[in-house]
Amino acid sequence: MKRRLGRAWRSSGGRLAALFAIAFLAGLWLRALPISLLAACALVLGYGLLRLARFAARLAGPRRMPAADGGGIWDEIENLTRRQQRAAIADKRRMVQRLRAFRDAASALPDAVIALDPGLRIEWFNAAAANLLGLQYPADLGAHLPNLVRAPRFGEWLRRGADEPLPDLPSPADEERRLDLRLIRHADDRSLLVVRDVSQLVRLEQVRRDFVANVSHELRTPLTVVHGYLDMIEPEQVPEYESILHELRSQSRRMTQIVEDLLTLSRLEARNDLPQERIGMRPLLEALRREADALSQGQHTVTTELSEGRDLLGSAKELHSAFSNLVSNAVRYMPAGGRITLRWERDADGGARLAVTDTGQGIPAQHLPRLTERFYRVSTSRSRETGGTGLGLSIVKHVLHLHQARLDIRSEPGVGSTFACVFGSERLLEPLALAHAP
Numbered sequence: 001m002k003r004r005l006g007r008a009w010r011s012s013g014g015r016l017a018a019l020f021a022i023a024f025l026a027g028l029w030l031r032a033l034p035i036s037l038l039a040a041c042a043l044v045l046g047y048g049l050l051r052l053a054r055f056a057a058r059l060a061g062p063r064r065m066p067a068a069d070g071g072g073i074w075d076e077i078e079n080l081t082r083r084q085q086r087a088a089i090a091d092k093r094r095m096v097q098r099l100r101a102f103r104d105a106a107s108a109l110p111d112a113v114i115a116l117d118p119g120l121r122i123e124w125f126n127a128a129a130a131n132l133l134g135l136q137y138p139a140d141l142g143a144h145l146p147n148l149v150r151a152p153r154f155g156e157w158l159r160r161g162a163d164e165p166l167p168d169l170p171s172p173a174d175e176e177r178r179l180d181l182r183l184i185r186h187a188d189d190r191s192l193l194v195v196r197d198v199s200q201l202v203r204l205e206q207v208r209r210d211f212v213a214n215v216s217h218e219l220r221t222p223l224t225v226v227h228g229y230l231d232m233i234e235p236e237q238v239p240e241y242e243s244i245l246h247e248l249r250s251q252s253r254r255m256t257q258i259v260e261d262l263l264t265l266s267r268l269e270a271r272n273d274l275p276q277e278r279i280g281m282r283p284l285l286e287a288l289r290r291e292a293d294a295l296s297q298g299q300h301t302v303t304t305e306l307s308e309g310r311d312l313l314g315s316a317k318e319l320h321s322a323f324s325n326l327v328s329n330a331v332r333y334m335p336a337g338g339r340i341t342l343r344w345e346r347d348a349d350g351g352a353r354l355a356v357t358d359t360g361q362g363i364p365a366q367h368l369p370r371l372t373e374r375f376y377r378v379s380t381s382r383s384r385e386t387g388g389t390g391l392g393l394s395i396v397k398h399v400l401h402l403h404q405a406r407l408d409i410r411s412e413p414g415v416g417s418t419f420a421c422v423f424g425s426e427r428l429l430e431p432l433a434l435a436h437a438p
């Protein structure tokens, strides 16, 4: 490139020198040297202006710069520009090809992908989005997404910031289909809405639930019969089988309890909401304390602390059973002499929590994330000895989920554990006396 440019400079310089030499000699011969030199300058300037005008016109024109073969500096400038134009066009073509390939790949995705601007207006969407959300191409480009997907849950989810995925939304195009939505924010406040069709998964989950519910229901009757007959046999009638009879009774009681807990779980899973009642926390805490005392039979000290005055809104029956589960665990997993504290207190973010703290053996950290799984036990033998089914904390988690609340578990081996049910402020009610005050 440098060599060609050098050659062009030399060629143009040679031509210029030749022109001025001719003008000089002609000036001498005609005895009009200044005029002859001036004419040569005007010629050079005029030619320069002419080439500049042609260059500008070709740059501005719609066609590509043609190849120039004069060999001078102007021709070289035109050729260089032509080469850069060609490189830019090739780059653009490659970019367009890549963009097209990317769009084709995104269009072929089974999941719906919708690109949104900062105002949640649709910039682009793939074929699956048209199918799953009923979007129309190109009519819906530029439309405000919440105006097209009108489900109240969707609007509420966006208003709350859409930080968590939105599960199990019926498709606006077909109510039978279930969708999982996820909003991914990226540069410049733009975002990508990714929607998955989970109808198949939801159906399988329903089959699983129905199966567990049906099996538990079918087991209930034969178990009741076996249990009834076992109760009818007096140990004195079969003294040689007394210990076997005792074991049979305890195992049939355990099976009955497991079946009852599985049925409770199925019942909770099938519900989307529960009755909304005002629950006075002072009497509830007292009732829980009495239950703990009765279970513990004087082996533990049970105290209550009430620093939050507001009442709770929810299902009295289900919440009572969930809290009882935590209290019963505290009693069952703590050696004699321990302390249990039941607290109803304000939570950091304006809500409130019911915390059951014990000074028992504690739970090693690696077990904590799995405690609410069905049949997960830290120590199987201790759970069985104390009549546990391994389903208690799963039931607690479900009840809390139906109250938009969560279970917070803190534990330190050798020090004790705290199981806290954390409720949002929307579940709290001012006490009646205050609520009715003028």
Ligand code: ADP
Binding pocket: 329, 330, 333, 334, 358, 360, 361, 362, 363, 371, 372, 376, 377, 378, 379, 383, 384, 387, 388, 389, 390, 391, 392, 393, 394, 417
């Ligand atoms: P289980 O019927 O076995 O008690 P849960 O679901 O209620 O089942 O509890 C799951 C496991 O969590 C228990 O088996 C036990 O190992 C552990 N656990 C629950 N509560 C406590 C507690 N207060 N202290 C120590 N371990 C506990």
